[in-house]
Amino acid sequence: MPRSSPFAGLDDGPAADAVVIEVGRPKPLALGCFGLTTLFLAVLAVAAISYAVGAVVNTTIGTPTVLRVVAIVLGVVFILIVVGLLSVTVKAVRGRQGLAFDERAVWWQDGATLVELPWTDLAAARLVVPKKVRGARSSIPSTPTLELYPLDLDTLRGYPRLVDKVISGEPIGPELPVLRFSFRLPGSESAARAEAEVSRRAPVQWAAGQGGAHP
DSSP states (O other): OOOOOTTTTOTTSSOTTOEEEEESOOOHHHHHHHHHHHHHHHHHHHHHHHHHHHHHHOGGGOOOHHHHHHHHHHHHHHHHHHHHHHHHHHHHHHOOEEEEEOSSEEEEEETTEEEEEEGGGEEEEEEEOOOOOTTOOOSSOOSOEEEEEESSHHHHHTOGGGGGGEEEOOOSSTTSOSEEEEEEOSSHHHHHHHHHHHHHHOHHHHHHHTTOOOO
16 A cells, blocks of 8 residues: 655645655665664574573573673663664654645655745756766765755745755856755656656756756
């Protein structure tokens, strides 16, 4: 059963025909690896505590006290790690983040945070796809990003709830600000959808982001 839109049930959200892209959702492979790691640590925790309890119950074994203490400590540590991993997993799965595009604005949803970013407040928009160099390792994320340039710094300051989305870099045009909003997209498919929507709903801003004339 497909997940509902992050914007579902909002009375003051995007239009009914808005195109929605859910972001920040962990991939199944990542969840699987995370789950296996958590299961492995849980088994270690049970084994360590069982060893310590068994040594206390069966005194004929003659297990040194130091080993019993170490086993209990390790078991407790592993249990705390498992609880922490489970809480992170649940938060990642239940967390809802998304971008929506309609005729009026770009919308950002992150849990209880809803931000409307009208096209009229944007000077340019572009899609940035990191270039991969064969054989070279880099810490730069390889997923595409959608960059939205505000008209000016005063406009940018009008969106304090997007402060964690603000990045700095060389502007693509002489009249564009150094700071802009950056939204990381899940992959190439969502990047293509974002490109199609921005170019269709805000052609002037999209043209400016591709090096065209500034409005």
